[in-house]
Amino acid sequence: MLSSRSLRHVVMAFAATLAVGCAPSLKVNVLQPARVNLGSAKRLTVVQTEGRKGARDFMIDELTRQARGEGYFQVADRSDEGIVVKVAGRGVQILNTGSGPAQGQDEIGIRIDVNDWDAEKKTETIKGTDSKGNATEREEKFYEAKTVVSVTAFNAAGKALLAEEEYEMVGRGEDKDSAIGNAARALVGRILFDITPKYVTKAIRMDGDDKAQKPIIEVAEKGNVPRAITEMESYVQGNPQNSAALYNLAVLLDASGKYQEALDLYTKAISLSAKDYYVDMKAECAKRLADQQALAQ
Template identity: 80%
Template sequence: MLSSRTLRHVVLALAATLAVGCAPTLKVNVLQPARVNLGSARRLTVVQTEGRKGARDLVIDELLRQARGQGYFQTSDRSNEGIVVKVAGRSVQIVNAGNGPAQSPDEVGVRIDVNDWDAEARTEIIKGKDSKGNPTEQEKKFYEARTVVSVTAFTSTGRAVLAEQEYEMVARGADKSLALDNAARALVLRLLGDITPRYVTKYIRMDDDDKAQKPIIEVAEQGNVPRAITEMEGYVQGNPRNAAALYNLAVLLDASGKYQEALDLYTQAISLSSKDFYVDMKGECARRLADQQALAQ
């Protein structure tokens, strides 16, 4: 049985949760850096490949197809232009620039080395039961592919954001070709997952304690954030010590991607109010600013 003190804490926690659930919020989609941050680069160019030609061609085709489908990177293949790069630690040296244009600041060069690329016939026994509940065994034949590639990705300044990073994938297929296709598809998907920023949905809580701000909040909830910012700025001018107004203006700027301006207003609001969610939303805004700065490098 819960003690009265524990029960009180549970009730307070539940009340806080319900309060958040009823509070107005703004939904925003924010771009977050991938595990391997390529900064502001939006172009991927395969400049060199090594290993079995058929495997190299399959990986390049799959990379171009998937990147095109995701829509974040522009991708191109220049692996036939004679470009040669040498990896040394976390830097890359261009040994031969080939016969095309030089790498641009918004472009990431990619070298792909195929280390292992094969598939073997396999057999497994699948156990089950028939309609009468009797045990059954069925032999299933398939091919299992193992693919291993090393990937180096580097900036125009020669910095290797990936330096001979090994990617390994095992996949099955009804025949050898299909097994290798499946492995290549999964391998490229993992690579792109490591380097492609993604949009994440966030909800920023507003403060509706001041009823006079309700019409402005409703404008923001209907999607007209620019108009809400203008109206809230006017409200703040007439009520410069109103914590909720300062906080809500911070939220509106936060939702517009103006993170530094929002942080300043969050700080002002916190100095006037002890509401915990003010601090929480400021912390999330600070993380969004850090992500924005990382993606602008």
């Protein structure tokens, strides 16, 4: 049984959780770089492939299909133009420029080397029980495939953002082709996961302590953030030392993607009232600014 002191601590912690849960906030979708940041480029151009032709063709087709489905990258195939690239450290040397145009600033060159692309027949023992509870065994035959490719991705300046990075995936199927296809599709999905930025929903907490700001906050929560910014700016002009107003204006600008302006206001608000969540929201805004700058490279 909890002591009266322990019970009081539980109640206080629960009350604090409720207070945070009831605090006004704005939800925003922010774009975050993937593990491998390709900057602002949205065009992937396969310039060279090596290995079994059928495997190379499958990789290009599947990369094109999955990228189209995700809606972020456009994929072009220039692998038949004679372009030859060689990885040199963290850079790429173009040994043969091929017959087409030079690589654009908004374009990422891709080289795909197929290292392994095969499947073998296997047998698996499946154990179970029958309707009477007796133990049963049966053999199930299937094919297990392994696909391994090395991927090089480079920008127009010759910087290798991926330098012969190896991807491996195992898949299974009823026949050899389906097993290889399953493994290869998963492999392409992993490559795209590593390079495609993702939208993430974030909640930015507002300060609801000043009741006079409630109508402005409600305007923002209903989706009219531009109007809320105008009204909060007017409020701040009349109350320049009001930490909640400065902070809430920072939140509104943060939600609008004006991260540097928001950071300046977060700093001013913290200098007047260093509430813990002021500091936390400022740190998250700084991360959003860093992500924005990374994606603009």
